[in-house]
Amino acid sequence: QEDGELVIEGLLNISWGLRRPIRLQMHDANERIHLAGPGSWRGELANLSRNETGQTVANKSVQETKSNPGESSESMQNESNASREEEETPQLMRTRSDASFMIQRRSKQHSAGEMQRMRRHRFSINGHFYNHKTSVFTPAYGTVTNVRVNSTMTTPQVLKLLLNKFRVENSPEEFALYVVHECGERTKLRNDEYPLIARVLHGPCEKIAKLFLMETDLGEEVTYDVAQYIKFEMPVLDSFVEKLKEEEERELLELRLTFEVLDVGEVNLAHRILPAK
Numbered sequence: 587q588e589d590g591e592l593v594i595e596g597l598l599n600i601s602w603g604l605r606r607p608i609r610l611q612m613h614d615a616n617e618r619i620h621l622a623g624p625g626s627w628r629g630e631l632a633n634l635s636r637n638e639t640g641q642t643v644a645n646k647s648v649q650e651t652k653s654n655p656g657e658s659s660e661s662m663q664n665e666s667n668a669s670r671e672e673e674e675t676p677q678l679m680r681t682r683s684d685a686s687f688m689i690q691r692r693s694k695q696h697s698a699g700e701m702q703r704m705r706r707h708r709f710s711i712n713g714h715f716y717n718h719k720t721s722v723f724t725p726a727y728g729t730v731t732n733v734r735v736n737s738t739m740t741t742p743q744v745l746k747l748l749l750n751k752f753r754v755e756n757s758p759e760e761f762a763l764y765v766v767h768e769c770g771e772r773t774k775l776r777n778d779e780y781p782l783i784a785r786v787l788h789g790p791c792e793k794i795a796k797l798f799l800m801e802t803d804l805g806e807e808v809t810y811d812v813a814q815y816i817k818f819e820m821p822v823l824d825s826f827v828e829k830l831k832e833e834e835e836r837e838l839l840e841l842r843l844t845f846e847v848l849d850v851g852e853v854n855l856a857h858r859i860l861p862a863k
Contacts, residue, residue: 731748
């Protein structure tokens with residue numbers, strides 16, 4: 587309770603009913619995952635070429651050792667001294683390029699728990715993660731999502747909360763919430779209405795009524811009288827129209843006959859009155 591008033595809080599299911607694509611943020615401000623660029627591949631190729639060159643030089647030195655055993659002992663001693671000096675050098679990286687070293691450093695910035703938490707906090711629409719390659723798309727019609735709201739939040743507040751959840755760049759004024767009934771009746775929620783209360787009043791069964799997010803200019807309200815004919819096919823609707831036309835013609839004929847009878851009666855009454863005068 588807040589200030590003595592009962593407040594209801596819970597998850598509100600909202601279905602996507604958009605016809606136009608929506609724009610998502612190019613990058614998430616909280617996302618700090620760095621992907622390996624093409625420079626890393628160049629660095630690995632450079633390392634591979636260095637290793638192959640080193641192996642070739644080693645093979646040549648072995649062959650020279652077999653031909654000149656005296657000189658080889660001196661060269662091997664010099665190489666051992668040089669290798670000892672290299673080992674004493676603290677920050678010398680002989681088999682790693684700068685790019686590969688940077689990739690290794692970046693991979694150590696996030697632990698497994700942090701990566702899992704970051705994936706969990708990245709939202710998706712029907713399993714579709716937003717990124718720079720898919721920043722504009724249309725959600726599948728009828729896909730259900732949910733937001734946690736309370737009974738004091740109005741329609742604009744719920745719309746803003748839903749759009750912020752998926753990092754939608756479109757203005758909340760471009761969208762509206764509709765209550766779509768099973769029979770096809772569609773009612774738009776006003777700005778001063780409370781979507782969670784509307785959901786509670788329509789009952790828990792979403793087969794009877796659902797909340798849909800639609801465009802303001804494309805969504806239309808459908809009354810119950812019109813909704814009862816929506817599910818019929820065109821031939822059936824054409825037969826309804828023909829029957830209505832026949833009924834209309836019968837009513838018009840009855841009206842004509844009634845007026846003709848009244849006209850005849852007025853004429854006869856006038857003839858009776860005039861001779862009496």
